[in-house]
Amino acid sequence: MTWMVTGGAGYIGSHVVKAFGEVGLRTVVLDDLSSGHEGFVPAGVPLVRGSVLDTPLVRQVLTEHDVTGVVHLAGFKYAGVSVQRPLHTYEQNVTGTAHLLEAMADAGVDAVVFSSSAATYGTPRTDLVTETTPTSPESPYGESKLIGEWLLRDQGVATGLRHTSLRYFNVVGSGSPELFDTSPHNLFPLVLEALVDGRTPRINGVDYDTPDGTCVRDYVHVADLAHSHVAAARALAQGRPLERVYNLGSGQGVSVRQIMATTAEVTGIDFTPEIGPRRPGDPDRIVASGDLAARDLDWSMRHTLRDMVASAWQARQQAGTGA
Secondary structure: OEEEEEOOOOHHHHHHHHHHHHOOOEEEEEEOOOOOOHHHOOOOOOEEEOOOOOHHHHHHHHHHOOEEEEEEOOOOOOHHHHOOOHHHHHHHHHHHHHHHHHHHHHHOOOEEEEEEEHHHHOOOOOOOEOOOOOOOOOOHHHHHHHHHHHHHHHHHHHHOOEEEEEEEOEEEOOOOOOOOOOOOOOHHHHHHHHHHOOOOOEEEOOOOOOOOOOOEEOEEEHHHHHHHHHHHHHHHHOOOOOOOEEEEOOOOOEEHHHHHHHHHHHHOOOOOOEEEOOOOOOOOEOOEOOHHHHHHOOOOOOOOHHHHHHHHHHHHHHHHHHO
């Protein structure tokens, strides 16, 4: 049994590949390396450089590696940038998913775990997001992830495709010192890069309706997230019923100011964050229940906030100045 991990050379994808390997499940990685890193793929795991848009190549990989299921993480993942690049976002995330599903059908591969996003909810009007919270995406990225879920749903009706979609919230930390988040847009790398460069990290807005005035978000450790991908893949392989979507959230919010304080404590770098204006569209609070995933996907918060910051800092330090 082999699972193909699209986007398996990226930050989250490489952790998923690592988690599969830890339980003895074989993987093959398909990644165009547009944002992934060849060095993130473990030794012994085949890496095919290519795009999910290339249907013949995907079909070839599925067949040659005797793939029985797919974890689909490849895509354009920058919500803010997607507003300026909507056509690119739809091509990568919607057309790419459609091409992948076509290749899977051709090759007789009938199981997929899909990397979705909290961005499908937009700005929820509830203190705790559940899977029944209405979806209302506010960016082409969020819309493209929701359409991806619909594609899986409709293909399931048409062909019997077994599938589930995992809606991520704020994924942080590192499960291995050689793997780290290289996104130029996420909070953790922005803060850590500022400290590495001798700059002062910045908070965007301190007048939100939260206990300390800064945005509250739901942060989850990337290794915990990867563990539940393995659980989802195993459930599909065993024919166990799964929900169509799951939130991978903690149920607990953490503020930006708390992140800053924990970062100063962990790194030993004493700093007072600069204060900037709010970013347009940032909601006060987004926190999700992970109860369904805990029931079905062995989802739990195995790492504290300090663990998240410390693991991210260790990985960034090990990367040195070449990150």
